[in-house]
Amino acid sequence: MKKSIAIDMDQVLADFYSKLCVTYNENFGTNFTDEEFLLTTQRDLPREDAKKLFALLNEPGYFRDLKVLDEDAIDVIRELQEHYEIYIATAAMDVPGSFTAKYDWLMEYLPFIKTQNIVFCGNKAVIHTDYLIDDSPRQLKSFKGTGILYSMPYNRSEEGFMRVNNWKEIKQYFIKQLEIV
Amino acid sequence: MKKSIAIDMDQVLADFYSKLCVTYNENFGTNFTDEEFLLTTQRDLPREDAKKLFALLNEPGYFRDLKVLDEDAIDVIRELQEHYEIYIATAAMDVPGSFTAKYDWLMEYLPFIKTQNIVFCGNKAVIHTDYLIDDSPRQLKSFKGTGILYSMPYNRSEEGFMRVNNWKEIKQYFIKQLEIV
Numbered sequence: 001m002k003k004s005i006a007i008d009m010d011q012v013l014a015d016f017y018s019k020l021c022v023t024y025n026e027n028f029g030t031n032f033t034d035e036e037f038l039l040t041t042q043r044d045l046p047r048e049d050a051k052k053l054f055a056l057l058n059e060p061g062y063f064r065d066l067k068v069l070d071e072d073a074i075d076v077i078r079e080l081q082e083h084y085e086i087y088i089a090t091a092a093m094d095v096p097g098s099f100t101a102k103y104d105w106l107m108e109y110l111p112f113i114k115t116q117n118i119v120f121c122g123n124k125a126v127i128h129t130d131y132l133i134d135d136s137p138r139q140l141k142s143f144k145g146t147g148i149l150y151s152m153p154y155n156r157s158e159e160g161f162m163r164v165n166n167w168k169e170i171k172q173y174f175i176k177q178l179e180i181v
Numbered sequence: 182m183k184k185s186i187a188i189d190m191d192q193v194l195a196d197f198y199s200k201l202c203v204t205y206n207e208n209f210g211t212n213f214t215d216e217e218f219l220l221t222t223q224r225d226l227p228r229e230d231a232k233k234l235f236a237l238l239n240e241p242g243y244f245r246d247l248k249v250l251d252e253d254a255i256d257v258i259r260e261l262q263e264h265y266e267i268y269i270a271t272a273a274m275d276v277p278g279s280f281t282a283k284y285d286w287l288m289e290y291l292p293f294i295k296t297q298n299i300v301f302c303g304n305k306a307v308i309h310t311d312y313l314i315d316d317s318p319r320q321l322k323s324f325k326g327t328g329i330l331y332s333m334p335y336n337r338s339e340e341g342f343m344r345v346n347n348w349k350e351i352k353q354y355f356i357k358q359l360e361i362v
Binding site for chain 2: 004006087089092093094096099100103114115116117118119120121122123125126127128129144
């Protein structure tokens with residue numbers, strides 16, 4: 001039986017932070033570059049600002065026009081699908097306004113993925129696949145299978161996970177797994 | 182650690198078939214009673230009619246006003262939540278127009294469920310919980326944990342699953358599990 005891989009969306013497939021940086025600068029009088037922004041955590045945003053940011057992200061179309069994070073991603077997933085059962089697992093419950101935009105984005109960029117294999121969830125402890133590729137150490141810690149950390153500046157100090165830096169590396173890793181088996 | 186239970190929505194929590202029966206009769210010139218309708222499978226619907234039915238179900242508000250299937254459900258879930266980690270897992274990907282209505286329905290009837298524990302999926306093979314309560318034998322067969330079949334007339338000939346007929350029985354079963362452990 002094929003092994004299964006769950007793939008996170010934001011910052012693994014879709015470039016969420018580039019748009020977030022623009023949104024942030026426009027609304028909070030900051031002047032972050034993309035690079036600086038990827039190092040911030042926004043944890044200390046005042047309550048009112050956090051509410052405003054959430055309202056902006058929760059607009060129905062916000063997630064629809066995100067760019068693909070790595071141009072190799074689509075081809076690699078198409079290829080891996082021949083050997084693995086691929087699921088897309090995104091923590092959409094954090095932003096319920098994003099459901100339709102996320103679904104439409106996946107239909108546009110990954111039309112070859114079965115809709116039955118798309119999962120909108122919250123806590124990824126509930127995901128039952130052999131692997132999960134995610135940029136969030138918190139999600140990987142609660143996941144029960146083999147977690148793979150998609151490297152981002154904000155997770156650079158996390159230890160204890162296998163890391164990948166781009167989709168070429170993801171392809172290499174999973175093709176190698178097939179040879180080992 | 183708490184054991185976890187995933188709960189399906191349609192025909193376990195929400196009374197989807199009553200509304201579907203009305204929709205069906207109004208659109209296809211039939212005259213089914215609720216009871217008759219629960220015995221049909223609609224598998225033989227002509228292609229054009231199936232498309233029309235899907236379009237109707239996919240309207241953004243269709244799933245918003247479903248009644249609660251069993252008046253005990255809410256209280257039982259609230260009580261079980263003290264002893265179990267409860268997830269709601271609904272195959273929403275079949276009807277992507279239903280996302281917001283389903284989310285809002287859950288917020289209305291189960292406001293005490295963490296949004297992080299709501300899952301919109303397709304194939305429930307991807308759900309990692311100890312138990313799944315579902316009316317669909319197909320979903321229970323692909324699920325990896327302990328499946329519990331919520332009895333409905335259309336699944337009456339299925340064997341090999343533990344059955345429950347209502348939420349009082351669900352409560353009894355899970356309270357008993359706690360005593361056994």
